[in-house]
Amino acid sequence: MSGARAGGVGLGLFPTPLHHADLGSRLGRLWLKRDDLNGYCWGGNKVRTVEAILTDALAADVEVLVVAGGPSSNFAALLAVAAAEHGVEVRQFSHGHPRGGAAITLAERAGALIHYTGSPDKASMETAALAEVERLRAVGRRVRAVPRGGATAVGARGFVTAAAELLAQLDERGLDRVSVVLPLGSGGSTAGLLAGLAAARSTRSDRVEVVAVAVTRDPAQVAGVVSELAAEVAGGETPAVDWRVVDGRQVDVPATEATLLRSVGLVADPVYNAPALGWLAAHRDDFSRPVVYWLTGGLLAAADSLAGTPAPGRPDRAQEVRP
Template sequence: MPRLRLAQLPTPLEDAVHLSRALGGPRILFKRDDLTGVGLGGNKVRKLEFIMARALAEGADTLIVCGGYQSNLARITAAMAKRAGLAVELVLGGVPGEAQLRQGNLLLDELLGANVTFVETVPRWDFGDSLERVADQVRARGGHPFIMPLGGSGPEGMAGYICATAEMLAQFDAMSVQPDRLVVGIGSGGTYSGLLLGKLNLGGQYRLTGISVSRTQDYLHEAIPEAAGLGAQMLGLAHRPTVSELDVHDGYVGDSYGALTPACVEAINLVARTEGVFLDPVYSGKAMAGLIDLIRQRQIAKDETVVFLHTGGQPALFAYPPDALVTAVTT
């Protein structure tokens, strides 16, 4: 597959010694995909290397991206597009009033010069025909648009995390680490699907645990095998996942996608104060909240070795009130 190599790889695999001690075990390591480099980094960079390469191969000159008002995909796409000489149209949706907060990722979108169309989306991921309308506008002025999948979750995006699996397996060998579990947040499901395909097809001997930040477990049990199966077919992979191979949890979403929860706030503060690492309130904070709870509920044993995939997203911290984020830490 064509690939636009812009990410800073491999990303570090680091022992979180102080966090592990604060929780009384297990051994926790961070896979630092918040450090992929372009546009302040994050997991979307790996996906976009393949998605943007496809767009360029198809002759596109404009990328059309949809997401929430604080979309990490939008911010990183806008940054990578500048490196590739492409224009970007961002179609950002949410509830009324959110777009007035020119902070966090929205501020960075402006600095990157992306053209932004705001739409009110209820439910949040229903963009209707807004993407096609923007594509028609691009065509009307002589451009060649490429509409990116939601969350970068198509087969190209999965390919990024199959490659990431190979990268991690090499790091595990080099560090003599034998993880029992790999934990990651799940939004649209592309990162989890890519990691699952990587595990099944490259021989990963760990359990892949996903912490949902938006969707229900029932939805993910239906959607992930279907999407990952299609990805496996298009990528020529032998092994395709079944529902029985999924380990996903939906109890940490809170009131809605992006809404703070006390457990997420605690996780953000605990990791910052033990490891000097910042999590975001939408994805990695809730994923870490899930990991911490599974440890406290003894669903993850104290003698396990756990790799936590940090997907980035820290600019979203600056779109939340400080008093809602900063709290005392208990263990």
């Protein structure tokens, strides 16, 4: 089935598989939601986000998308490819200085114009991108800013349909109550999932517990972002879903990557899935329900890791945040 949503841009092949797998002694048997297998480019959960953002941009006759995205941004690279297919120009602002990597190379080859801020501060990307938006508007271009990870209410709506997709698959497999664990970066996917679960009026609010593993940002800060986005997507109401944010920034990433690859042939990228799965392995006994792990993709970052390109560092403070 196509990824198109009610006349929107269709990129991926949905629903993505949900299957039971044995991930070895550390993780045991759990359910995997395979968003890495959605059939578009190198896959990943951000295909859903790109569909929503590009559909909205085309409806508004946008000529240029100005995106904030680091050198390893899977989202920015996917957006560049999808936008090129539909005749929309992409300008990407990345922090730091020019560097190699699969994502930034693919974005450039897809036609994106890459600009570097020269600052290590990731916030500099949004600042520079917004300045470019104002400059382009001043000369009459139809332009839109896109923040890191596409974490807007529009982008998050791409995951509302993912929630309905998951619930249908749980029904097919006779799974009544589950815990969904997924990596948390910019917050859009988690927000959309919460709003989508809340929108399923026929579903009990306690059927799905969501545990978002913060892998790049302070858990308290990103939990606030998720809450605001989820409420905006849900029409101003805070979704009545059981969820929490935990801290996955202390995980031994290389050990997790190697264990999964050698034991079950699963590629876990060093930025999102390896930290989140490492956190889950350390807390596996805390879960009494069946666990669904949302595998978000990240093959480009995994390729960089294998080639020796270092992943962004993560702070080492452990926290848990319950809204």
